[in-house]
Amino acid sequence: xxxxxxxxxxxxxxxxxxxxxxxxxxxxxxxxxxxxxxxxxxxxxxxxxxxxxxxxxxxxxxxxxxxxxxxxxxxxxxxxxxxxxxxxxxxxxxxxxxxxxxxxxxxxxxxxxxxxx
Numbered sequence: 825x826x827x828x829x830x831x832x833x834x835x836x837x838x839x840x841x842x843x844x845x846x847x848x849x850x851x852x853x854x855x856x857x858x859x860x861x862x863x864x865x866x867x868x869x870x871x872x873x874x875x876x877x878x879x880x881x882x883x884x885x886x887x888x889x890x891x892x893x894x895x896x897x898x899x900x901x902x903x904x905x906x907x908x909x910x911x912x913x914x915x916x917x918x919x920x921x922x923x924x925x926x927x928x929x930x931x932x933x934x935x936x937x938x939x940x941x
Contacts, residue, residue, distance in 0.1 A: 844922040878919035
């Protein structure tokens with residue numbers, strides 16, 4: 825099971841989520857799906873661990889699955905290929921980091937696609 829933490833900063837006391845950090849990645853899967861209604865640990869951005877071995881998820885790594893509404897897929901296959909290309913052992917990667925703005929964009933695209941079907 826993946827552990828998920830959302831790191832947020834605060835602007836005028838309003839929470840502003842920035843990063844979704846997922847750890848305990850099972851690299852044998854090609855895709856993992858994260859629910860938009862996920863339960864997660866909430867952290868302040870000042871606790872973000874920049875020194876961890878992590879890889880950022882690109883917008884092009886995020887997937888829509890019409891059979892899984894309210895979920896965003898993450899192509900572990902594409903991420904793994906990118907990491908291996910750099911010469912890093914995939915097992916060293918502790919976290920994958922998803923920008924919240926990218927996650928929301930894909931969720932919104934999924935909603936639009938469902939309405940147009």
